[in-house]
Amino acid sequence: MDTQTTRFTDRMGQIFEAEGRPRIAGRIFGWLLVSDQPRSLDQIAAGLGVSKASASTNARMLAEMGVLERVSMPGDRHDYYRISPDLFEHTMAERLKRWQRFTEAVGDARRTVPIRSQRVRARLRGYESAYAYMVGAIGHALDRWRAPDDGSGVAGEGARR
Amino acid sequence: MDTQTTRFTDRMGQIFEAEGRPRIAGRIFGWLLVSDQPRSLDQIAAGLGVSKASASTNARMLAEMGVLERVSMPGDRHDYYRISPDLFEHTMAERLKRWQRFTEAVGDARRTVPIRSQRVRARLRGYESAYAYMVGAIGHALDRWRAPDDGSGVAGEGARR
DNA sequence: CGGAACGTTCAGTCTGTACTGAACGTATGG
DNA sequence: CCATACGTTCAGTACAGACTGAACGTTCCG
Numbered sequence A, B: 001m002d003t004q005t006t007r008f009t010d011r012m013g014q015i016f017e018a019e020g021r022p023r024i025a026g027r028i029f030g031w032l033l034v035s036d037q038p039r040s041l042d043q044i045a046a047g048l049g050v051s052k053a054s055a056s057t058n059a060r061m062l063a064e065m066g067v068l069e070r071v072s073m074p075g076d077r078h079d080y081y082r083i084s085p086d087l088f089e090h091t092m093a094e095r096l097k098r099w100q101r102f103t104e105a106v107g108d109a110r111r112t113v114p115i116r117s118q119r120v121r122a123r124l125r126g127y128e129s130a131y132a133y134m135v136g137a138i139g140h141a142l143d144r145w146r147a148p149d150d151g152s153g154v155a156g157e158g159a160r161r
Numbered sequence C: 001c002g003g004a005a006c007g008t009t010c011a012g013t014c015t016g017t018a019c020t021g022a023a024c025g026t027a028t029g030g
Numbered sequence D: 001c002c003a004t005a006c007g008t009t010c011a012g013t014a015c016a017g018a019c020t021g022a023a024c025g026t027t028c029c030g
Helices: A001-018 A023-033 A041-047 A053-064 A085-114 A119-145 B003-019 B025-032 B043-049 B052-065 B087-114 B118-146
Strands: A068-071 A079-084 B068-071 B080-083
Touching: A001 A023, A001 B087, A023 A041, A023 A053, A023 A068, A023 A079, A023 A085, A041 A053, A053 A068, A053 A079, A079 A085, A079 B080, A085 A119, A085 B003, A085 B025, A085 B087, A085 B118, A119 B025, A119 B087, A119 B118, B003 B025, B025 B043, B025 B068, B025 B080, B043 B052, B052 B068, B052 B080, B087 B118
Parallel strands: none
Antiparallel strands: A068 A079, B068 B080
16 A cells, blocks of 8 residues: 555544544545455455454444445455445435434423423524424435436536536 | 433433544533523533533533533623524534545545546545535525525425424 | 355453543632 | 632543454355
8 A cells, every 4th residue: 555545544544533433444444435446354454454353343334334335256255345336425324314313312302301491492493493404405405416417407516527 | 400401411422422522512512502591610510510620621612613602791700601592503514524524535535646547536526526516505505594584485395493 | 074264253452532630820809 | 919719721540442363153165
């Protein structure tokens, strides 16, 4: 692995760490992101200099998250991993899920916590409806992103592919 | 603090922890979220059963994030904290910032990492443009949320307030 | 049937960091 | 001025969880 790749995978490891996930998961993800071919667990362990145990655990976790895909080569017992073809939608879904967990807690609080203040109740309801609105808007935007060729053009939305 | 409030603040602490932030920060945030009046550092420390040092450090961190506001009562030397009036926009901005950090790394990788594969290059460019598109769409949605009374109605976007 | 080559699991270690208590600097009021 | 009441800072501790090495179960090939 060359210097720039190492720099990038390390950086991705730090980003993952800052978001509360294992650093190695980030490094694996980073490496596969700039890899053309799928990588086996042994390649990952050797390439990143980590134990096979960590490679296995973290790659599987990333696959469950949906950002990685496990593939098998015919006539080869190794497990190979590669970036999921719809990486973007999965990272999006993952982030929305985290956000949803937060908003669910707010909703449960509004229902269970004894709140005397009208202002607080309005605050919680306001947050919940803002969240619901944004989820809807993001969903629509995703639909438009998936099917942009509706003949009307998507002027001003930035370069596409 | 009653049982349900404790349950909620603890849950918020766990959510914060899962996102890589100190648990106490989440508990402070949760408590202020269901509090009508601002709370002093001493109240926070006593109410949550934590040291004043933690209360000070974490409340200040939350204020720097923009989810809390420091206010001062006239004729009172205490620092008081309360939920920021535009909590929603700040949490949104915070999440976009994290996402941006991630996408910046992808962009830097495309520019610095030696990549032979055309497929990989297209993958990175695809992710970047998808991100740019979504940021634009979210920005527009936020604008619409801020100024919904344009006379055209926002049918189907969920209950408002 | 062995035996090698896989991936997974589990107990143990080790590092980062959240959290605390005490010391500190500062402002206010008597 | 002294004393009290703040918020902040800092060194030390304690804990969670990432990471490892070895043991394990399984599959495939000779």
